[in-house]
Amino acid sequence: MTPPSAITPESGPVEPPLRLGLLVGDGIGHEIVPDTRRVVDTAVEAVGRDPITWMELPIGFDAIDSHGTPIPDETLTALEGLDGWVLGPHDSAAYPAAFRGDLTPGGVIRKRFGLFANIRPARAHAGVQATVSDMDLVIVRENTEGFYADRNMHIGSGEFMPTPDVAMAVAVFTRAACERIAHTACRLAAARRGRVTVVHKTNVLALTTGLFLEAVTDVARGYPGVHVDSEHVDAMAAHLVRRGGDFDVVVTENMFGDILSDLAGELSGSLGMAPSLNASASQAMAQAAHGAAPDIAGRNRANPTAMMLSAAMLLDWLSDRRGDALLARAAERIRRAVADTLAAGVATADLGGLASTAEFTETVGARILRR
Template identity: 55%
Template sequence: MTTYRLGVLAGDGIGPEIVSATVEAFKTAADKVGVNIDWIDLPMGWEGIKQYNDPLPEFTTNALKDTHGWILGPHDSAAYPLEHKVKLNPSGALRHTLDLFANIRPAKTMPGIKSVVGEADLVIFRENTEGFYADRNMFAGHGEWQITEDVVVTSGVFTRKAVERIAHAAFKMAMKRRKKVTIVHKANVLRLSTGLFLNVCREVAKQYPEVTVDDYHIDAMAAHLVRRAKDFDVIVTENMYGDILSDLAGELVGSLGLAPSINANATVAMAQAAHGSAPDIAGLNIGNPTGMMLSTVMLMEWLAERHNDNNLEEIGKLVEQSLYQSLKDGIKTKDLGGNASTSEFAKAISERINQIFVN
């Protein structure tokens, strides 16, 4: 039987609490399904600074290369000492260093959670390495230059290679869902850069004739999400647009604090909730682990396909089903209007996992 090695980077703020709750739930599910998982704790964030004077120590990066994947807690890079602030934050550094080109962010209505757009079930594929994010689009250095005290120039980078691979990832996902892809761009103004993105995505679309394709300008797309989120299936876009749209979509279906994501390439994936570290409530045992748990569900689905192991997908389904049942039963953390602590919420999920197997 394969033993899967999964890295655990607890991070800052509420990170250690929500990551611990996540690991607890998945340990319960893995035990029920009969899958061996080694959970490998690795320093990141303030813990990395404390041990190695680095928020993402080389020790951690090297150790991750020997894992099947990992979960990344939130980091509080805004509070790091200046010498660390000027560098890529841990999340950005991992995406860049390990070429995690696909940031996959679903937005789906959940039982017991109020959605301002009614029913919705979509997933955004955000190209993760280029676009208008100056900290990720250069081999060395950053894509911003301050020409004078009053003038700053920033770059956006778009390559056929990067667009092709995120487009293929999006279309492959669409083939498993409702077979519809929406390309988001601004080619009416940024004709060369996002024009290349649009054109290459349309070229890739020809290889998936069963998939219906449409496209929208980024500003119109934001309005369409608010008005009719339920009509969208898979959305593919560049880095910054994807970041903005996925935060919007997460809030529309309930809360950004519930929003999951994974960052992946062809061989490895990282689970990372979309929200921040919430340092103001750190240590109070009231943080909501839902986003982190659902991100890890996504990681299990990715690993199941990568390693052709349906048991991993079963683990994810067990946790997801038990989490949704807990929400439906009114067991919620403070941010959702409930009174369950982080650890109580995790315990409720584990109890429901056990109940599923008893029944």
């Protein structure tokens, strides 16, 4: 990373201090999260804003070793007093057996803080081979209900077994939650290309996804500049492959959104490039869409793009909430630097390149300093 003496700050007003949580997580999180912090610090300093105060908090395997649990109470308590946080990937499938039936650390945080909106952009970049070369969409995923049994019950899981040979799950849809995510999607579309596509399965799940479709359509009438259409989820998967560039903002329930956003990430180049923001009206968490990739952890081969772009999304969210234009400028510098780095052919192994994690980060950091 270029030393601070090489930075010529942009002029701007003095803004209040910003305190962010840093949760490294498992696997490649130990590489991509610290590198993302360095990139964010470089961008914030480059635009002339006071440095961010980071609070590193235990989570995942590190927390099991130090606190006997992957998500300590002290971590959750500390998050309450912060402006936002960056969460690395977790490898909960590999946790000791005592924790495998529990909510994942990310799931606990989302539920604790009511992070109802999961915003997942998918965009093709110059220099990266993509199945859908003109893709530039955002999937808005309702993050608290739907067909995720670990999130839709007040206490415990929505899965149950009346006999050892029968397993069942409950899906929950409420009009309030559907309307809340509809407003998020419509506001986002109004700032983009003005189109919302509602994804559902009303031909089979008429009551549950039917309520979702009805609620989103009703809310959208209050946004006269936004055009709304709808697709069944199976058809939508095919459309993303065949004509993913036609879509702008896609809004859907929890599980459909998880599946479609992973598909869109791969179609636009790689899941390693897929950023994600989890947000409520008052708090937000940057979290890349991919996993902990334990097979390459510690080998300096991980792609930090998704984590960096997720952090840029957090800076944008904080900019809107706090009225802090410098944070938006810092976010734009990160996005532009990542795009320019990829366009120049600097890429990690998952994209067919030869750059290490450290080399990619160094290049992004240097490009952030260019006006």
